[in-house]
Amino acid sequence: MRPIHNARHAFNKAIRSMLFADSLILVATAMLGPIYALFVEEIGGNLLDAGITFGVFSFTAGIVTLISGNLIDRVKEAELIIVLGLTITGIGFLTYTTVSSMGGLMIAQVIVGMGTAIKYPAFDAVYSKHLDRNKQGREWGAWESIFYFTAAFGSIVGGYIASSFGFQTIFITMAVLSFSAAMFVYLLPRKLL
Helix, strand or coil, X not given: CCCCXXXXXXXCHHHHHHHHHHHHHHHHHHHHHHHHHHHHHHCCCCXXXXXXXXXXXXXXXHHHHHHHHXXXXXXXXXXXXXXXXXXXXXXXXXXXCCCCCHHHHHHHHHHHHHHHHHHHHXXXXXXXXXXXXXXXXXXXXXXXXXXXXXXXXXXXXHHHHHHHHCHHHHHHHHHHHHHHHHHHHHHCCCCCC
16 A cells, blocks of 8 residues: 655656646746737737637647657657657747747747647656556646646736736747756656656
8 A cells, every 4th residue: 555645745756747847838838828919919910810820820739739649659758759849849939039920920830839739749648657546637637737827827927027028028938938848857867757
């Protein structure tokens, strides 16, 4: 029988590490989400353009997720695929800093969509592999909870940064968070994941 974990170690180290890494990218993504349409307007677009460019992201992510999801089971070190996805996403966030037209924004959205779609099947596979028996609901619930808490935090921070420093600062911060998550996962001991 497994000992009951104290509150400090409610989850195994692999799950804690995955939750931390994902919280960084979730905060980054949430920073732009609620104010995305304002950015689109700032570069000359309208609400329809915001919908279309978000649709481009979603369509790209949907297609690439099907491909990466099929490939991930054949990869020995899925954590390196997580790193790749986070890195591509960070590059996409940096691409936002150069966007001045809808065409440029669509390119950035394709890059971010690809990075996101490469990362999540690998993340889900690694996270699932480390779920503790009879605690799957609790451990997936922790991820869901982190998703909402980071959305709340990221939205507030993103709104503050946009109103105080502008969109360029948001994009750089998002990229730094994405690259930090990638580096964190890359530096984790391979035996942990």
